[in-house]
Amino acid sequence: MTTSPTLDLPDGVEVDAPLRPGYEEILSRRALELVAALHRELEPRRQERLAARAEVVARVSAGEDLGFLPETEAVRSDPSWRVADPAPGLEDRRVEMTGPTDRKMTINAMNSGARVWLADQEDANTPLWENVVEGQINLRDAILGTISFTSPEGKEYALATTDQAQLPTIVMRPRGWHLDEKHITVDGQRVAGGLVDVALFLCASAQPQLDAGKGPYLYLPKMEHHLEARLWNDAFVLAQDALGIPQGTIRATCLIETFPAAFQMEEILYELRDHSAGLNAGRWDYLFSVIKTYRTRGADYVLPDRNAVTMTAPMMRAYTELLVSTCHRRGAHAIGGMAAFIPSKDEEVNAAAYDKVTSDKQREADDGFDGSWVAHPGMVPTCLEVFDGVLGDRPNQLDRQRDDVQVDAADLLDVASTPGEVTEQGLRANIEVAIQYLAVWLTGRGAVGINNLMEDAATAEISRSQVWQWLHQGVTLADTGEQVTRELVQRLTEEVLPGLPGDEADYAEATELFLQVAVAEDFADFLTVPAYETMP
Template identity: 35%
Template sequence: MTKIILLQSPPPKLVDVQKSVFCQDALEFVSKLHRTFDFEIEKLYKDRFARNAAIQTRNSLDFKISPERNDTTWKVGPIPSRLQNRHLDLGDVSPSNAAHFIEAVNSDVQGIQVDFDDGHCPTWRNQLLAYHNINLLVNGKLPGAPPSISTCPVLMLRPRAWNMIDHDILIEGKEAIGPLVDFGILMYHNAKKLYEANSGPYFYLSKLEGSSEAKLWNEIFVWAQNELNLPYGTIKACVLIENILSTFELEEILYALKDHSLGLNCGIWDYCASIISKFGDRKEFLLPDRNKYVNMDRHFLNSYMKLVVKTCHARGAPATGGMAAAMLKPGSNGTDDESKIIINKVLEAKLKEIKIGVDGFMVYDVRLVPYVNELWKKNGTTPNQITRQINTNVIALDLLTIPQGGVTSQGIKHNVAVTILFIYHWLAGIGHFFYNGNVEDSATAEISRAQIWQWIRFSPPLEDDPNEQVTPNLIEKTASSFAAHARKNLCRSSAERKRLTAAKYMSLEIFYSRNPPEFITSYLNDNHKFRTLHNKELLSNL
């Protein structure tokens, strides 16, 4: 039997939950999963390191040349009936928040992004609550939720991405791999019942860096289906194209998952952040103020979405767009003038995606659901648009040509604020928050801190004050000014004030870093401040 150690004792009132979630058979399933794929996962990390080093010596990227790209005959496996129409998913739904989770499963949408990644903070308590609430829902025991999983929106389970290590579990003396823990626990407890209800198990896969990583996930799916006596092809997964490298291997990613594929998804902010991560030390990749100059109308992002749609539809797979992060003001039912403006902006943006050919997308605010459903009724007479073939010829230069534009004072203030507030909330065990009428999560934190880092590196002048450039001193003043304002309006206790101060200095650390962390969530997850706040450092050998 594998030696597996939980490094956390149960939080108050969750003793029985921990025993149930991490029962001996579930632990053995997770440990066997790790044993089986340990070598391949270590290779994945080494390949990422080598690939990043190689990129520094290359002038550009180009599409992968492969047999499956030239073979026009293959298609992905059949799409299950409940996935034929996924016009609308709710995004960033952390199942650790029972009230939000219950609201989501009662909504008039086709799917729910059940999130362990962008909108979720993986404290031990949050992990236990998330697993437990999903288990209750699947078994018809979650108070306030529909009694049958077959009548709920489809659960699109999104495990943590490969960059996330689970520091709370040791397997054979090694820290566990976050996505394998999530996948293993979710599969062990829920896969059979989801399958019997014609409702899964279905997944979103985050932050893949190419087809080799999709191939590894496919091998994991096949292994899990065999272990749990599920038919081959039961698991379906949609890959979020959030990394610039993956855009050059779309065909290969679909082929690697093939019979387990549920197409591809566009995630704009992680995607833009990855461009800075891979090429941001080159001036030609200087990304301008994102709120003013970066959107799906810009050629590099419009080309990216068209390529995703074209590739998916050619292979019989659905292509989904990103999430509308806009929020109506508290208490609004959407009929006031301010809310009407927000709703119209969301509908205008999503109509453009529909016209490009997407088969669905996400929103966060459930109050937007009826308006978006009406938009689909008017513009989507079929469950999906897969039969619609996109006539576009996207070349590498289309994807790598950064839009023209400058840096604004408001853009600096916004990016600094989002970074500080994300870290502040993460240290409190919260994975997303609301700011200036939008939901913010790790994706927006990634692009915010990446832009500030890049602007410091190249010191561009400010559009609204050409005599002033972006400097470390300007960023420090902006961060201090925002922190002082937030201290008065956000913090009610000395603990919150200390957390805000820590968030400011941690933000400055990554803004100034010579070699910044590739993922802000890795930086925070591995940080002693976060681990001290949430780890009791008590061993529980189960």
């Protein structure tokens, strides 16, 4: 018989959640002291930055446009500064595998042959309490080489090697600034989920990573302003002092996956320059942010069907070209977007998908990206082959300056030139994918295979936000001539539900949540915020 462990809680810290054997090793007094120190130092500024996000949307709604900040012109025009040199284990990032941190996925990712594993505690995960803690256990065990797993069917999983030099470098993605951790409070206040993730990761895995010749590395999501990057940088300085490790040991790659951040790439790199590992082009969340930021601004900012928006659209080309040129000018890695395809048993489907993925990765490699993401181990060889063909024996393309790139604010704002139409088929697809994803998310899984694609929270966010925008802009569907109304969304939802896999009753809570945000009068900033409150 096993008993629940007890925790050695610092003053002012409460943990109100079930505890399983082993949790006390992650929720150590040292880790909880770091959580408390970070919270007490940074929480007022976190709240200020979250309030500032709403002010940006309000100004855009009033007719003001996003643009490059005049107050930071000196940072952009100063040619002298560069970010820190690539850290050990991050010199070569030509293929990065992404995925949640459950035990089976951790082993598969470490055996994938990728150079980096984005160990996702954010969009491919759910903040279910067990995932928050056990994900950290799995990362620690993977670094120590002690991880193994036996499935309910009896299949055994283990690392192909325990030599960390031969395994992907782990880069953990914590939650964004907007998400709380409701199970941990400091002085009676909820703590930022991202600070919990980082503190637990650093206390459990920083030293094992350093012992393995690498380091504690992070992917930072959903920032909207360079002062949010400064907030992270201050967290790193505090944490490194608390843990007694040298300043600059922590390295962070920032996802440029919000519309406001696209205008502040240099400033974000600058704020984190001693801790920076580059920028990533997070395409799906970026589209979600375009819609969210400009949702009330009329037809010129209405995007067509989600699947019609490709990376060759003018605004997306401007975004990725600017990212590469900015990164390489400052000595930072530029990492490309996700190939979400999951290999299928249908060879015809596979052939078409592999061709599409190869073309996408070839564009990125030719543009100067230093690496790119895949969502399934089966896609690693395809991405690797493309980048091998461009890089050869070089670890990256940091020496390739993109002085030919000239991108201004109008290029980034050129949503109107995006080819495609809004159709009933696209509306149905958004409803179907969002409900199907949410139903699984609410059970505690954040990475869901739907229609041969590995979907995460970003998919649900763009799907429901498109429905909201089309509804509130009174868009007329190109294929049926109908106007998008609440009644139409409700009718199509009722038509979609019987065709989803499993029992229709399994989708009741997900459907209610989807409709709550998709047809509401006011736009919910993040779908995952109300969804998290419904979780046990």
